[in-house]
Amino acid sequence: MTDVLAMxxxxxxxxxxxxxxxxxxxxxxxxxxxxxxxxxxxxxxRIEQISRYDxxxxxxxxxxxSFGEHTGTHFDAPAHWFTGRDCPRGTVDTMPVEHMxxxxxxxxxxxxxxxxxxxxxxxxxxxxxxxxxGTIPAxxxxxxxxxxxxxxxxxxxxxxxxxxxxxxxDAEAIRWLVHERGILGFGTETIGTDAGQGGHFDPPYPAHHxxxxxxxxxxxxxxxxxxxxxxxxxxMAAPLKVHEGSGSPLRVLALVTGEEERT
Amino acid sequence: xTQERPRKxxxxxxRQPLLPPGGRSRKAHLLTAAAAEGRFALPRCGACGTYSxxxxxxxxxxxSADITAAEAPSGAVLLSxxxxxxxxxxxxxxxxxxxxxxxxxxxxxVALVHLHPEPQAGERxxxxxxxxxxxxxxxxxxxxxxxxxxxxxxxxxxxxxxxGRRVLITDAxxxxxxxxxRKLAAEGAAGIFMGLPESWKPLENRAAFxxxxxxxxxxxxxxxxxxxxxxxxxxxxxxxILINTADHPRPGGLMAPAAVTHTRACMETVAFGxxxxxxxxxxxxxxxxxDGGEGAxxxxxxxxxLSVFARATSPEMAxxxxxxxxxxxxxxxxxxxxxxxxxxxMTVLTGPTEDDWFQLAxxxxxxxxxxxxxxxxxxxxxxxxxxxxxxxxxxxxxLAENPKAVERDLAAxxx
Numbered sequence: 144m145t146d147v148l149a150m151x152x153x154x155x156x157x158x159x160x161x162x163x164x165x166x167x168x169x170x171x172x173x174x175x176x177x178x179x180x181x182x183x184x185x186x187x188x189r190i191e192q193i194s195r196y197d198x199x200x201x202x203x204x205x206x207x208x209s210f211g212e213h214t215g216t217h218f219d220a221p222a223h224w225f226t227g228r229d230c231p232r233g234t235v236d237t238m239p240v241e242h243m244x245x246x247x248x249x250x251x252x253x254x255x256x257x258x259x260x261x262x263x264x265x266x267x268x269x270x271x272x273x274x275x276x277g278t279i280p281a282x283x284x285x286x287x288x289x290x291x292x293x294x295x296x297x298x299x300x301x302x303x304x305x306x307x308x309x310x311x312x313d314a315e316a317i318r319w320l321v322h323e324r325g326i327l328g329f330g331t332e333t334i335g336t337d338a339g340q341g342g343h344f345d346p347p348y349p350a351h352h353x354x355x356x357x358x359x360x361x362x363x364x365x366x367x368x369x370x371x372x373x374x375x376x377x378x379m380a381a382p383l384k385v386h387e388g389s390g391s392p393l394r395v396l397a398l399v400t401g402e403e404e405r406t
Numbered sequence: 407x408t409q410e411r412p413r414k415x416x417x418x419x420x421r422q423p424l425l426p427p428g429g430r431s432r433k434a435h436l437l438t439a440a441a442a443e444g445r446f447a448l449p450r451c452g453a454c455g456t457y458s459x460x461x462x463x464x465x466x467x468x469x470s471a472d473i474t475a476a477e478a479p480s481g482a483v484l485l486s487x488x489x490x491x492x493x494x495x496x497x498x499x500x501x502x503x504x505x506x507x508x509x510x511x512x513x514x515x516v517a518l519v520h521l522h523p524e525p526q527a528g529e530r531x532x533x534x535x536x537x538x539x540x541x542x543x544x545x546x547x548x549x550x551x552x553x554x555x556x557x558x559x560x561x562x563x564x565x566x567x568x569x570g571r572r573v574l575i576t577d578a579x580x581x582x583x584x585x586x587x588r589k590l591a592a593e594g595a596a597g598i599f600m601g602l603p604e605s606w607k608p609l610e611n612r613a614a615f616x617x618x619x620x621x622x623x624x625x626x627x628x629x630x631x632x633x634x635x636x637x638x639x640x641x642x643x644x645x646x647i648l649i650n651t652a653d654h655p656r657p658g659g660l661m662a663p664a665a666v667t668h669t670r671a672c673m674e675t676v677a678f679g680x681x682x683x684x685x686x687x688x689x690x691x692x693x694x695x696x697d698g699g700e701g702a703x704x705x706x707x708x709x710x711x712l713s714v715f716a717r718a719t720s721p722e723m724a725x726x727x728x729x730x731x732x733x734x735x736x737x738x739x740x741x742x743x744x745x746x747x748x749x750x751x752m753t754v755l756t757g758p759t760e761d762d763w764f765q766l767a768x769x770x771x772x773x774x775x776x777x778x779x780x781x782x783x784x785x786x787x788x789x790x791x792x793x794x795x796x797x798x799x800x801x802x803x804x805l806a807e808n809p810k811a812v813e814r815d816l817a818a819x820x821x
Contacts, residue, residue: 171630174606180656183664184671191631296606303608 158401163370165378165395167292169215173364174300176213176334177307185211188392215392218382219336219351219361223389226356233358235388242360243381245327247284247397248276249371252310256289260301261340262310266319276374281325284362284378287312291332292366301339311338314349321353328360330378332368336361362395371397411570411596412702421704423695423747424497428540434461436475437543441535442790448513448535450476459515459545481512482531482547487521497539500696501563509533509547522548522558536788538564539695539748565788566707566750569594571646576601576626576683578609580651581761582711585778587618593782596702599641601626603633603652628652628679629671638686643694648687649709649781652679655763660724669725677732680710684740692747707750707785710737711777714755714798718805720816741790752784755802757795758821768821770796797821 154160167173171188178184188210194200213219221227222234232238250272255262264287269279279285289310291299301308311331312320320326329336329350336350346352354361362380377398383391430438440447448457451465452472464471487507493499507521509531525531530550538544546561555561556569568590575583578600587598598621602609605625615621624641627633628650654675656668690705697704715723716730734753741751756777758767772795784792793799801821804812815821 171632172604172606172625172627174604177607183667186667186671187629189630297608300606302606 161399161401163367163376163397163399165365165367165371165397166216166393167364167366169210169392172296173215174296174334175211177300177302185213187211188214210392212385212388212390212392216364216366216395217362217390217392218380219355219363219390220382220388221355221358221360222387223361224348224351224355226352227354227358230355230358233355234385235382235391236384236386238360238382240381242327244377244379245282245284246280246374247286247330247371247376247378248272248279249286249288249368249373249376251288251373253288253290253369256291256310260308260310261338262289263313263338264311264316265313266316269316269319272373279320279324279326282327284328284330284380285320285324285326286330286362286365286368286371286378287332288368288371289332290369292364292368300334305340306342307334307339309333309335309339311336311341312350313338314344314346314353317350318353321357321359326359328362329354330362330365332363332365334363336363361390365395371399375400411572412699414697414702420694421500421696423692423749424500425540425746425748426497426538426542427495428542430542431461431463433463433473434543437461437535438537438541440475441537441543443792444784444787444789446478446480446533446535447475448478448511448515449473450478457511457513457515459511459517479512480533481550482509482517482533483512484508484521484525484527484529484531484547485510485516486527487525501559504560507531507547509545517545519545519547520560520564522546522553522555522561524549524553536564537750537790541745541750541790562703566647566752566785567593567703568647568782568785570596570701570703571706572597572599572644573647573649574599574601574624574641574645574687576628576648576650577652578602578615578623580653580711581759581774582777582781583651583774584611584614584618585773585775586649586651586781587615587621589775589778589782591618591620593786595620595647597644598622599624599645601628601637601652603627603629628682629674631682634679634682634686638690642687642690645687645691646694646698646703646705647707647709647785648683648691649711650680650683651711652676653711653713654729655713655723655726657723657763657766658725659721665725669728672725672729673732676712676729677736680733680736680740684736684743688740688743691749692744695747695749705747705749707752708740708744709752709754709781709785710734710740711754711756711781712737714757714793714795714801716755718801718809718812718816720821722819750788750790752781752790752792754781754784754792754794755798756780756793757797757799757801768797772798 191207193205195204220235221230337348341348379396382393449461453470454468456467485508489503489505491503505521531547532550534546602623654672694705713730715727716734719727758764758771760771760773780794
């Protein structure tokens with residue numbers, strides 16, 4: 144039997160398989176989800192120096208690190224949403240490790256999102272994608288590419304008087320992906336898996352509602368999705384093993400076939 | 407707004423802060439307390455009512471030891487004046503000539519006072535009890551009709567006039583931030599740095615801020631080490647007055663579901679934020695207390711705008727009150743450390759402000775403009791303690807009289 148791992152090893156060494164980092168650097172000023180202030184807020188990311196080869200520690204450099212589970216590039220577990228509260232192994236410490244490596248389908252919505260901050264991914268777009276690339280396989284990530292990760296600060300959060308305006312899936316599209324295609328999870332480049340105005344959809348926050356209700360996952364604040372092919376990338380998304388954690392910041396990597404291999 | 411602030415000669419050594427002689431008796435600090443609040447008080451005998459100056463341990467008339475600092479009439483007549491051209495004390499030597507006068511107070515005592523440049527012997531005066539750069543209560547005499555204090559270098563030495571100075575306001579999202587900027591610009595501040603936390607969130611009245619001459623936004627989030635340190639690296643040496651308006655009001659009692667979360671966030675900004683500011687901006691301010699020259703005065707004041715709940719806890723604002731109490735405590739430590747550089751720390755305790763967070767608080771609430779006027783007024787009088795709004799003043803008076811009654815009132819939801 145062929146040694147798959149040995150093949151993978153040599154493919155990585157030769158560049159036949161490339162590693163793409165889909166993660167933003169975890170910084171203090173990266174926007175986080177904004178809720179009405181009567182709700183408990185997420186702690187922001189804080190990196191506080193303990194010592195840096197100075198009087199507080201002459202030979203060593205280290206920091207205290209603190210953050211909410213849903214900050215930076217992060218993972219949503221089923222238990223994050225009320226619909227997923229009864230899912231077995233629904234927290235990041237108990238979820239199956241096999242789910243941490245899975246293929247990805249990338250739906251390119253960059254052009255539409257450039258002209259429409261509230262662009263919604265619909266069944267029509269998904270049908271067109273399947274017509275071009277085949278059926279979305281069960282157990283795969285669906286990643287919505289919007290190039291939103293190119294934005295910074297206020298433009299990224301895009302908050303207005305009536306809330307955030309960022310692209311996302313409409314309710315029917317995400318319900319269909321979860322229940323008709325059996326996807327593993329849904330990933331976005333924006334702060335949430337839902338559109339910025341998703342709280343006004345039916346059901347409210349449909350991506351959270353359907354994904355987590357069915358024991359599936361979310362990934363948000365991804366970057367570099369433009370480096371992935373529509374189909375064929377392998378995503379490695381392993382959240383921190385936080386006790387009963389609802390999610391966590393994480394390093395998301397994708398393995399893609401090198402340019403020369405693809406052509 | 408004044409004309410462009412003259413630039414420093416980089417070849418000259420920055421003048422190091424010196425302080426006027428600071429020794430005072432424990433009893434004399436009764437006058438320090440009055441001066442810190444801007445009250446005119448003199449030592450008075452409780453037995454016979456005789457006023458005296460300076461502070462005495464026993465009444466010069468009846469020898470009673472019942473001496474307090476009591477409100478007194480502030481009128482006086484100038485008996486004689488002189489100018490100290492070559493004082494022996496290093497602080498006064500640097501600032502010579504220093505004009506002093508011998509005055510006959512309407513209420514009796516004769517005193518040697520710091521004297522405004524205008525009054526001549528025989529003229530009526532108005533006395534002010536104020537804090538000198540060492541934080542001690544001293545008497546200043548100016549013209550009876552008020553006079554032009556901007557020409558009085560001695561008055562300017564003891565106050566914190568924003569004219570010609572650059573001011574950092576730490577949080578644009580505070581209700582008083584915009585009125586403060588406008589007031590400071592009107593009083594001739596040389597520039598206003600307006601701290602903006604989480605700049606990725608909209609600032610509703612940004613255009614109004616941008617219309618204030620000399621104002622520029624700077625990124626500043628007191629809850630972040632990096633943010634505070636970066637700003638201090640950039641402008642730490644260009645701030646002569648720092649006004650800390652950062653706040654995080656979240657109503658809720660101790661048993662509210664997210665009480666700890668909200669309180670932690672409040673502590674991060676109000677208490678730890680003050681520590682971060684002190685660590686990063688404190689040394690630069692304290693080191694520049696005697697910096698500057700004609701038209702470019704040096705560092706002079708640090709203002710902490712805090713809630714009166716720092717002194718009396720409202721159970722419905724439990725975490726908020728705790729954070730402000732912590733900040734008030736830190737404020738006292740900071741005062742001691744800045745004092746060595748002659749930089750004054752002014753604590754402004756405000757009653758509930760006119761904004762959404764204090765929607766349920768009873769009127770009269772403090773408007774942003776009233777708070778701004780109190781801050782700038784306090785700076786121009788060189789105060790250390792300012793209480794703003796009828797609610798806060800009433801609360802402080804009741805606290806002085808009967809703290810337990812205040813505790814019971816607040817427990818019952820009565821402010």
